Every structure is written in structure tokens, then in C-alpha cells.
Amino acid sequence: xxxxxxxxxxxxxxxxxxxxxxxxxxxxxxxxxxxxxxxxxxxxxxxxxxxxxxxxxxxxxxxxxxxxxxxxxxxxxxxxxxxxxxxxxxxxxxxxxxxxxxxxxxxxxxxxxxxxxxxxxxxxxxxxxxxxxxxxxxxxxxxxxxxxxxxxxxxxxxxxxxxxxxxxxxxxxxxxxxxxxxxxxxxxxxxxxxxxxxxxxxxxxxxxxxxxxxxxxxxxxxxxxxxxxxxxxxxxxxxxxxxxxxxxxxxxxxxxxxxxxxxxxxxxxxxxxxxxxxxxxxxxxxxxxxxxxxxxxxxxxxxxxxxxxxxxxxxxxxxxxxxxxxxxxxxxxxxxxxxxxxxxxxxxxxxxxxxxxxxxxxxxxxxxxxxxxxxxxxxxxxxxxxxxxxxxxxxxxxxxxxxxxxxxxxxxxxxxxxxxxxxxxxxxxxxxxxxxxxxxxxxxxxxxxxxxxxxx
Amino acid sequence: xxxxxxxxxxxxxxxxxxxxxxxxxxxxxxxxxxxxxxxxxxxxxxxxxxxxxxxxxxxxxxxxxxxxxxxxxxxxxxxxxxxxxxxxxxxxxxxxxxxxxxxxxxxxxxxxxxxxxxxxxxxxxxxxxxxxxxxxxxxxxxxxxxxxxxxxxxxxxxxxxxxxxxxxxxxxxxxxxxxxxxxxxxxxxxxxxxxxxxxxxxxxxxxxxxxxxxxxxxxxxxxxxxxxxxxxxxxxxxxxxxxxxxxxxxxxxxxxxxxxxxxxxxxxxxxxxxxxxxxxxxxxxxxxxxxxxxxxxxxxxxxxxxxxxxxxxxxxxxxxxxxxxxxxxxxxxxxxxxxxxxxxxxxxxxxxxxxxxxxxxxxxxxxxxxxxxxxxxxxxxxxxxxxxxxxxxxxxxxxxxxxxxxxxxxxxxxxxxxxxxxxxxxxxxxxxxxxxxxxxxxxxxxxxxxxxxxxx
Numbered sequence: 001x002x003x004x005x006x007x008x009x010x011x012x013x014x015x016x017x018x019x020x021x022x023x024x025x026x027x028x029x030x031x032x033x034x035x036x037x038x039x040x041x042x043x044x045x046x047x048x049x050x051x052x053x054x055x056x057x058x059x060x061x062x063x064x065x066x067x068x069x070x071x072x073x074x075x076x077x078x079x080x081x082x083x084x085x086x087x088x089x090x091x092x093x094x095x096x097x098x099x100x101x102x103x104x105x106x107x108x109x110x111x112x113x114x115x116x117x118x119x120x121x122x123x124x125x126x127x128x129x130x131x132x133x134x135x136x137x138x139x140x141x142x143x144x145x146x147x148x149x150x151x152x153x154x155x156x157x158x159x160x161x162x163x164x165x166x167x168x169x170x171x172x173x174x175x176x177x178x179x180x181x182x183x184x185x186x187x188x189x190x191x192x193x194x195x196x197x198x199x200x201x202x203x204x205x206x207x208x209x210x211x212x213x214x215x216x217x218x219x220x221x222x223x224x225x226x227x228x229x230x231x232x233x234x235x236x237x238x239x240x241x242x243x244x245x246x247x248x249x250x251x252x253x254x255x256x257x258x259x260x261x262x263x264x265x266x267x268x269x270x271x272x273x274x275x276x277x278x279x280x281x282x283x284x285x286x287x288x289x290x291x292x293x294x295x296x297x298x299x300x301x302x303x304x305x306x307x308x309x310x311x312x313x314x315x316x317x318x319x320x321x322x323x324x325x326x327x328x329x330x331x332x333x334x335x336x337x338x339x340x341x342x343x344x345x346x347x348x349x350x351x352x353x354x355x356x357x358x359x360x361x362x363x364x365x366x367x368x369x370x371x372x373x374x375x376x377x378x379x380x381x382x383x384x385x386x387x388x389x390x391x392x393x394x395x396x397x398x399x400x401x402x403x404x405x406x407x408x409x410x411x412x413x414x415x416x417x418x419x420x421x422x423x424x425x426x427x428x429x430x431x432x433x434x435x436x437x438x439x440x441x442x443x444x445x446x447x448x449x450x451x452x453x454x455x456x
Numbered sequence: 457x458x459x460x461x462x463x464x465x466x467x468x469x470x471x472x473x474x475x476x477x478x479x480x481x482x483x484x485x486x487x488x489x490x491x492x493x494x495x496x497x498x499x500x501x502x503x504x505x506x507x508x509x510x511x512x513x514x515x516x517x518x519x520x521x522x523x524x525x526x527x528x529x530x531x532x533x534x535x536x537x538x539x540x541x542x543x544x545x546x547x548x549x550x551x552x553x554x555x556x557x558x559x560x561x562x563x564x565x566x567x568x569x570x571x572x573x574x575x576x577x578x579x580x581x582x583x584x585x586x587x588x589x590x591x592x593x594x595x596x597x598x599x600x601x602x603x604x605x606x607x608x609x610x611x612x613x614x615x616x617x618x619x620x621x622x623x624x625x626x627x628x629x630x631x632x633x634x635x636x637x638x639x640x641x642x643x644x645x646x647x648x649x650x651x652x653x654x655x656x657x658x659x660x661x662x663x664x665x666x667x668x669x670x671x672x673x674x675x676x677x678x679x680x681x682x683x684x685x686x687x688x689x690x691x692x693x694x695x696x697x698x699x700x701x702x703x704x705x706x707x708x709x710x711x712x713x714x715x716x717x718x719x720x721x722x723x724x725x726x727x728x729x730x731x732x733x734x735x736x737x738x739x740x741x742x743x744x745x746x747x748x749x750x751x752x753x754x755x756x757x758x759x760x761x762x763x764x765x766x767x768x769x770x771x772x773x774x775x776x777x778x779x780x781x782x783x784x785x786x787x788x789x790x791x792x793x794x795x796x797x798x799x800x801x802x803x804x805x806x807x808x809x810x811x812x813x814x815x816x817x818x819x820x821x822x823x824x825x826x827x828x829x830x831x832x833x834x835x836x837x838x839x840x841x842x843x844x845x846x847x848x849x850x851x852x853x854x855x856x857x858x859x860x861x862x863x864x865x866x867x868x869x870x871x872x873x874x875x876x877x878x879x880x881x882x883x884x885x886x887x888x889x890x891x892x893x894x895x896x897x898x899x900x901x902x903x904x905x906x907x908x909x910x911x912x
Binding site for chain 2: 031094157217218224228229233236273274278280303305309312316325327353354362400429
């Protein structure tokens with residue numbers, strides 16, 4: 001009987017070609033014009049699961065983008081049941097002109113697959129499917145019972161997942177949950193992620209005149225909504241990074257000495273952050289290191305601004321409307337609802353004269369998420385990573401949000417463990433996203449070993 | 457011999473149809489994709505001048521959009537020579553979805569022509585051509601010598617006009633200049649405009665990381681350019697309307713009691729401004745009435761904001777770039793160059809940490825413009841307006857800028873007088889621009905009478 005690792009080696013060219021096919025589907029969950037593409041990606045995933053030997057592979061509807069479930073449950077009642085999570089939707093690819101190769105016409109350069117979603121999370125979620133295929137095609141069986149749960153709305157905050165998970169709780173129930181949407185610290189250095197931040201998304205819309213006005217006819221007579229929006233935004237967060245919204249920090253648990261020490265052990269160099277991003281300087285809330293701020297302190301970021309004339313040259317207009325998209329990353333024990341209410345109340349109190357300001361929520365929310373110390377699935381994952389990389393994983397926290405982790409915890413009572421093989425330098429959510437083929441292959445070994453380890 | 461007024465009455469249906477044809481040309485000077493349309497409008501104007509009986513009608517090149525010249529110079533050396541100015545380019549029409557009928561497929565409703573440029577300035581600049589046609593077709597002559605000067609770049613600040621006017625100074629030289637790009641106070645109430653504001657146009661671009669970043673991966677670690685831009689903009693002008701740029705007001709001549717009294721005599725009601733614009737309140741620099749601010753005080757307006765994700769829903773991005781378009785309206789004796797330098801120095805001094813900020817000029821500039829009290833052409837215009845409307849014109853100032861007025865003054869030594877028949881409620885520079893057909897007809901009489909009056 002061929003070893004499952006040899007099978008992975010032999011089939012790798014096919015797997016890479018399949019990843020390219022998968023990335024080529026523009027399954028952008030945020031854009032209405034891509035609804036059919038997200039559905040197409042779901043169909044692709046269900047077909048791929050069935051081809052791997054998983055059973056009951058099917059696309060299931062939600063109020064929004066669909067989910068895909070499958071399972072293989074013949075390891076016996078004495079073996080644990082493991083749920084593996086991932087997502088097949090991707091971020092929008094704009095601005096297209098900053099991509100070296102087209103985001104949805106992926107290509108391989110320098111041992112990497114370049115394209116939107118290659119790293120987040122199409123490469124990642126394909127990995128456990130391939131590991132399971134290798135075991136089933138060589139041994140005909142898996143060492144544990146496995147369930148797959150893939151969704152198509154992670155990049156918009158999984159708004160329809162809570163009712164879906166509740167409805168299918170029986171079919172999703174598991175002893176442990178692993179998320180294939182996750183990062184290792186660096187090539188050669190694994191990590192166990194102890195926490196994810198929560199998320200709240202909102203939009204501030206400032207209105208003045210009923211339509212755009214001639215700045216010469218009325219300028220100086222009525223307020224400018226774009227200027228008023230600037231005053232509102234400047235009032236939300238000081239130039240030094242401290243968030244100025246009254247009540248914003250009320251529910252934040254301050255970092256204790258143990259946590260600060262654990263973060264300090266992670267080699268997180270400001271210089272690396274600057275090299276990776278090209279930013280001219282680090283910046284953020286006073287009183288915390290850069291690593292503390294990114295891992296474990298809440299944020300408020302302006303994601304977009306829109307107002308008036310955005311074309312070439314000059315248009316002497318006093319715009320009718322100005323708007324800003326904002327997301328806050330939250331930490332324990334903040335709630336998206338309480339933070340939204342605090343921002344809305346702050347804007348209402350501080351709206352400049354001569355305009356009206358409205359604060360509305362955008363879809364997507366996540367509670368902050370923290371894996372308890374000593375968690376069993378987390379310990380197993382750490383052991384496999386140590387074997388595979390030859391070095392113990394760092395214990396880190398991540399500024400990103402995966403709302404479904406909270407949903408799964410709330411509904412199934414199980415803390416998911418991040419077990420993914422992307423890296424932070426792979427331009428996730430940015431132009432020129434890529435995924436390392438070396439990690440694609442290593443992740444397949446890792447999932448196989450993890451399933452073996454969990455059978456002991 | 458038919459009276460020229462009867463000719464105007466008889467031909468009015470044709471003139472209106474011609475105005476519709478003219479408005480249908482999308483001669484948007486700000487947009488590169490409309491360069492050929494601006495040229496097409498120039499050709500249309502030259503053809504229309506020739507059809508009216510003007511001589512030497514021709515399209516002449518500049519470094520940008522072309523100009524159109526024509527003349528009729530057979531009134532005799534004892535008669536004055538009058539230069540009539542107007543422009544055939546128009547503002548961009550975006551946002552298209554706010555128009556009741558398409559901006560470049562004009563239609564007549566309620567005695568008005570609806571379409572981009574109907575009022576500013578295609579309706580206006582067609583008026584003197586039609587008056588001249590009526591006189592030439594009925595009498596075979598004009599009472600004075602007339603030159604026409606129409607340009608195609610007024611809406612972008614006439615950047616190429618200074619060298620053009622210098623080059624063609626001999627052909628443009630005149631005893632008096634009248635601008636067909638202008639407003640009356642209200643239907644039934646004429647005005648003589650004593651001043652125009654100057655203009656400087658600029659753009660502030662704030663940069664952080666080299667590409668858009670995942671707000672969860674780096675948020676809290678590096679500065680957000682959109683937030684930093686908000687801080688910069690908020691620092692340029694206080695919430696109460698006072699401009700905070702150091703040195704901005706240095707060259708402003710304070711309003712004396714005579715000027716404030718003249719402005720106070722003009723019935724400029726805040727309630728009317730609010731009804732016309734739909735703004736919730738008046739707003740602006742403390743210590744001045746609304747009319748003073750709009751007529752005679754400098755402004756700083758944000759014309760547009762662009763940053764990050766502007767599509768539907770949420771994109772959790774920390775944007776690489778944020779930019780704002782700004783125009784300032786200037787009053788005597790401010791200079792566009794000195795104000796630009798003051799803003800650039802202010803932004804350099806107050807750039808928030810963690811980003812870089814660049815201030816660049818956009819094309820277009822105008823010095824503030826003031827017609828001297830007792831000016832002869834201004835007195836003639838006032839007399840014709842009083843006859844025609846049965847009421848003496850108000851003496852007002854206008855917040856808008858017509859850079860070519862300054863250019864003509866500097867090069868030809870002649871103060872142009874505004875003699876146009878648009879109104880401030882006609883949605884100039886906004887969706888649903890319109891022009892009143894009643895004023896279109898009245899303007900034709902006004903230009904005919906003006907030429908007769910100037911022959912005395």
C-alpha cells in the first residue's frame with residue numbers, strides 16, 4: 001500500500017493545477033455582481049470533496065451565500081470527531097491596476113501562486129481536503145471521524161452563519177474544531193494563535209445640501225459635508241492613535257503582566273512591519289508596544305472615504321454628501337453592539353454645525369475570541385507543528401476576525417483552533433496576494449499528521 | 457425692413473432647437489475622454505457665428521481645448537469696438553442618476569431647457585450671437601464693432617488662456633468687454649456684478665503603506681492615511697468656518713462700511729439660500745453676514761474625497777492612500793500663489809505622524825476681480841437692464857471665478873462687465889441644470905439694446 005505522504009508527492013502537480021482553477025473563480029462575497037461566482041466556487045468545493053472520497057458533500061443555502069458540508073464518519077465511535085472549517089469566498093481585488101498578474105487569472109512565479117484568495121483562504125481550505133484524499137486513496141480510511149464545513153461569506157463577516165450553524169448543529173457537532181483559515185508565524189516558524197479580535201463595521205454619512213452645489217455660488221454660506229466628515233473622523237481618534245470615542249475602552253480587559261511577557265517573547269520587530277508594508281513609521285495607541293497593539297489592543301480604522309468629485313482635475317463643487325467606512329477590531333470583553341452604540345452616540349454629540357450625520361452598521365460582526373490555556377486540540381496542534389517545523393510554535397494573537405469561530409463556540413460549545421499555513425506577508429486583502437507552494441505541501445502533511453495524532 | 461426684435465420673435469423656435477443641439481454635445485473640459493466633444497462644440501460655435509453673419513469665424517488652438525474667434529468690424533472707426541466673451545465647455549455631469557432627464561439629451565419642460573451647460577454657459581453664450589444675427593439679417597449692419605471670443609476651458613480654470621490672449625491681443629483688443637457668462641439677481645430683478653472671487657485649486661495626498669493592507673494584520677501598528685487626511689482637513693478650517701491656515705487671511709482687504717452697507721441693501725435671505733440648496737443651516741466664518749461671506753469673503757471648500765474601499769458593504773482594508781481635492785475662492789488682494797504656499801506650508805507643519813502628505817496644485821487659477829466704481833461699460837449695462845426689467849439693478853459681488861476676466865484685464869487693460877441672463881437657482885454645476893427660455897429671449901433683446909446704447 002502506498003504511503004499517504006508518497007501519494008501527496010505524486011499528486012502535487014495536479015493539486016497545484018486544481019488550486020489555480022479554484023483561484024480563477026472570482027468568488028467576491030462583498031459584490032452583488034459576483035453572487036453566481038460564489039455559488040460556482042461552492043459547487044467546485046462540493047465536487048472536490050466528493051472526488052477526495054468525502055461523503056454527503058453538498059451545497060446548502062443560507063439567506064446569503066451558501067455553505068458546503070461533507071463528512072467521513074467511519075473511524076468508529078471510540079475515535080474523536082473533528083470538524084474542519086474554511087472559506088471559499090475572497091476579498092474584492094480592486095485596485096486591479098496594482099496587480100502584477102490578473103487577480104483571477106492566477107499564475108505561478110517563484111514557487112508561489114499569485115491571485116486573489118490564493119492565500120486567504122482557497123489554498124488553505126484545499127489543504128485538508130487533499131490530506132484526506134491521500135489517506136482515503138491509500139488506506140481507504142481516516143484515523144478519526146472528519147466533518148468539513150466551508151462557507152462563502154467570511155470576507156463580509158459571515159452574517160448568515162449563526163442561523164445556519166444553529167439549524168445544522170447536529171450535523172456540525174464535533175469534539176474538536178480546526179480552522180484551515182490561519183497563519184503560521186513565518187516560513188520555518190510555526191505559531192499557535194490564542195486569540196482573534198472581534199469586529200464591528202459601520203459607515204458615517206454626512207449630508208448638507210440636497211445636491212452638489214457650485215462652490216462659488218454657495219461656498220462660505222453653507223457647511224461643506226466633506227469638511228464636516230473630516231472633523232468627525234478626526235474626533236474619533238487622536239493623531240497619536242488613542243481612540244477618542246467616549247466609552248470605547250470601557251469593556252477592554254487591560255493586558256496583564258503574563259500576557260505582556262508572552263507577547264514580548266514573540267520577535268515582532270517594528271523594522272519588519274515597516275519593510276513588509278512600506279509604511280514610513282509605526283504608529284498607534286500610546287503606552288503599548290507595536291506587537292501589543294496589533295495582537296491585543298482594539299483599533300478603529302477608516303477603510304474608505306467617498307465624497308464629491310473624484311475624477312481628474314478640478315470640479316468646483318460643494319458636495320451634498322460625504323461618507324466614511326469604518327471598522328473597529330475588538331478585544332475581550334468588548335461587544336460589537338456596545339462599541340457601535342458608543343460611536344453613534346459620540347458622532348451625535350460631536351456633529352459639526354450645518355450638516356447632519358448618520359451612523360449605520362454594515363453587515364458583519366464578530367465577538368473577540370480567546371482559546372483557553374491548555375486546550376486539548378491546541379496542544380495536539382502544537383505537537384504536530386513542533387514535529388514538522390523542528391521548533392516550538394510561538395503563542396500569539398491575531399488582529400484579524402473570524403466571526404464563525406465565535407458562532408461555533410456559542411452554538412457547539414467548542415473552541416476552534418487555527419491550523420492554517422498562510423503567512424502575513426502574502427498580501428492578504430491587498431493587490432498581489434500569493435501563497436507559498438512549499439507551505440501548501442507542508443500543510444497537507446500537517447493535516448495528515450494531525451488526524452493521526454488525534455487518533456491516539 | 458423687419459425690426460430685429462420681430463426677427464428674434466419669429467426665429468425663436470429655431471433658436472431653441474439650436475440650443476438643444478448645442479447642449480447635446482458633452483463638452484466636459486475636465487475629462488480627457490471628452491476632448492473631441494469640446495472640439496466638436498468649438499466647431500459648432502464657429503459654424504453658428506458664420507451663419508449669424510459674423511466674419512472670420514474660426515477655431516484656434518491652445519495648448520489645451522481650443523478657442524473660437526469671430527468679428528464684425530464695419531460700424532466705422534468712430535464707433536466703439538465691443539468684445540463679447542463666453543464659454544462652450546461644461547462641468548462634468550456626474551452623478552448621472554440624480555438627473556430627471558439625461559444631461560446630454562436635453563429636453564424642454566415648464567418653459568425651461570434641462571441639460572448640462574444649458575445655463576452655464578451654452579444658453580448664455582448663444583444669446584449675443586442670436587442678437588447679432590437678428591441685426592445683421594434685418595439691417596445688414598451692427599451699431600458698433602463687435603468681436604466674439606469663446607473658450608472651451610472655463611470650467612477647468614482656463615489654464616491655457618493667458619498665452620492665447622497674449623498671442624492674439626491685437627485681434628482681441630476692444631474698448632469694452634462684456635461677458636455673456638453671468639447671472640441676473642432673480643427673474644425680474646437685474647444686477648450689476650462688481651466683483652468676482654479668485655480661485656486656487658489643489659489636492660492633498662496622504663500616503664502610508666505602499667499598498668492597501670489588511671486592517672486586522674496591521675491595524676494598530678501603522679497609521680491610517682484616511683484618518684490622517686481627516687486630521688489635516690480638520691486642521692485647515694475650524695468647525696465654525698474660520699479658516700485656520702496660517703497666513704491665509706494676510707492679504708485680505710477687510711470690508712469697509714460702504715461695502716458692507718451696499719451688500720446689506722441686497723435682499724439676500726438665509727431662508728432663500730436654505731430653500732434653494734436644501735442645506736439644514738447657514739454656516740461660515742464668524743463675524744460676517746451670509747451675503748458678505750458668499751459675496752466678499754474668501755472660502756476653503758473640500759470638493760472631493762477618495763480613499764480605500766468605496767463599493768458596497770465592508771472591506772477591512774487599511775488604505776495606502778487618501779486624497780482630497782480643495783478649492784479656495786479668493787478676494788482682493790489675495791493671490792492664488794501665496795494662498796497655495798500658505799496651505800502647503802501649513803500641511804507640512806501639521807502632517808500627523810506615521811504618514812507623508814503632499815500638496816499639489818491642480819490646473820486653473822484666477823486672481824480676484826473688481827470692476828471700478830463708475831466704469832463706463834458697467835453704466836451702459838445698468839441703463840439697459842433698468843429699461844428692460846423696469847427696475848434698477850442691485851450692485852452685487854459673486855463668489856464664482858472667471859479666470860479669463862483677469863487675463864483680459866492684465867493683457868488688454870479692459871475690465872469686463874458681466875452681462876449674462878442665468879440665475880443662481882438653475883443648478884449650475886449640479887444635476888438637473890436648466891435655463892429659462894424667458895431669459896434666453898430677454899437676453900437677446902438686452903444684447904441688441906446694449907449694442908444700440910453703446911453706439912450713442
